[in-house]
Amino acid sequence: MVTKVQPDSPRTAAAAQPVLAGEKSSAEMFLVKLFAVVPALALAAAVPLAWGRGLGWVDVGLAAFFYTATCLGVTVGFHRYFTHGAFRANRALRIALAVTGSMAMQGPVIGWVADHRRHHAYADREGDPHSPWLFGTSARALAKGFWHAHMGWLFQRELTNAARFAPDLLADEDIQRVNRWFPALTAVTLLAPALAGGLITWSWWGALTAFFWAGLVRVAVLHHVTWSVNSICHMIGDRPFTSRDKSANFWPLAILSMGESWHNSHHADPTCARHGVRRGQIDISARLIRAFEKFGWATDVRWPRPERLARNLKDSTS
Numbered sequence: 001m002v003t004k005v006q007p008d009s010p011r012t013a014a015a016a017q018p019v020l021a022g023e024k025s026s027a028e029m030f031l032v033k034l035f036a037v038v039p040a041l042a043l044a045a046a047v048p049l050a051w052g053r054g055l056g057w058v059d060v061g062l063a064a065f066f067y068t069a070t071c072l073g074v075t076v077g078f079h080r081y082f083t084h085g086a087f088r089a090n091r092a093l094r095i096a097l098a099v100t101g102s103m104a105m106q107g108p109v110i111g112w113v114a115d116h117r118r119h120h121a122y123a124d125r126e127g128d129p130h131s132p133w134l135f136g137t138s139a140r141a142l143a144k145g146f147w148h149a150h151m152g153w154l155f156q157r158e159l160t161n162a163a164r165f166a167p168d169l170l171a172d173e174d175i176q177r178v179n180r181w182f183p184a185l186t187a188v189t190l191l192a193p194a195l196a197g198g199l200i201t202w203s204w205w206g207a208l209t210a211f212f213w214a215g216l217v218r219v220a221v222l223h224h225v226t227w228s229v230n231s232i233c234h235m236i237g238d239r240p241f242t243s244r245d246k247s248a249n250f251w252p253l254a255i256l257s258m259g260e261s262w263h264n265s266h267h268a269d270p271t272c273a274r275h276g277v278r279r280g281q282i283d284i285s286a287r288l289i290r291a292f293e294k295f296g297w298a299t300d301v302r303w304p305r306p307e308r309l310a311r312n313l314k315d316s317t318s
């Protein structure tokens, strides 16, 4: 179990905490495997089995809606806001981002943030929970590294210590509550598309196909897109910015990852609200943050600063 830090000296207390907080229980390990593997199997079965038979426009629309909402919950919420503090959010937006991010089925918010802060603290070095470079650089080692960075790391029992990496979230009662709601939000994210599909088509068959496509398959696609940022975006792509790790910009995933695949830019300037900082680099998450700012829900947004960009660029003439 994680312990709470003393309120009088949160920073010092957090820094003194160990990196790991013991191991996940067997029950937790079973659930992680279940929720990582079942949607993946649904995805593998989906294309050959159901294409053209079960898939209707209602399913496509619902899948796109739930994909967009939960992906942005992770990219804008879990990642840019909670992990890196790229902007300040009002209380309602803070809770809404924690809830929609949780509905991506990538684990509860506090653990997600703790793992990701550990990733940045040790990027591509010993201690990084999901670096593809920990086993060597031979073809065999890189294949193993790819698997580890993509999915394998999830199946390890070590538990990142939230008291060290996320004391700010542990100190927030509302966030603790959303964290505890994770099992319920998992049920909601799978059943809400089924309910919507059933009501729109007014049929059990419509509920079933929406559950399959906009529930399981959508979760699986988003899982693999998010995991690709950990695996592919630390192996393949351009590295225009200097950073101490192997992070890379991989343009083919820019749209599906909503801007997160501009990962070299992100590691060079982690607290920046925009990852696609160069001309023509589409970053849908940054657009949403801009909209939140216009509505007055987000403030103190850390937009890219030209002098910082120029300093981080490897070749300032390019």
Ligand SMILES: [Zn+2]
Residues within 6 Å of the ligand: 119, 123, 229, 230, 234, 247, 263, 267
């Ligand atoms: Zn990274």
Ligand SMILES: [Zn+2]
Residues within 6 Å of the ligand: 079, 083, 084, 116, 120, 266, 270
């Ligand atoms: Zn990050």
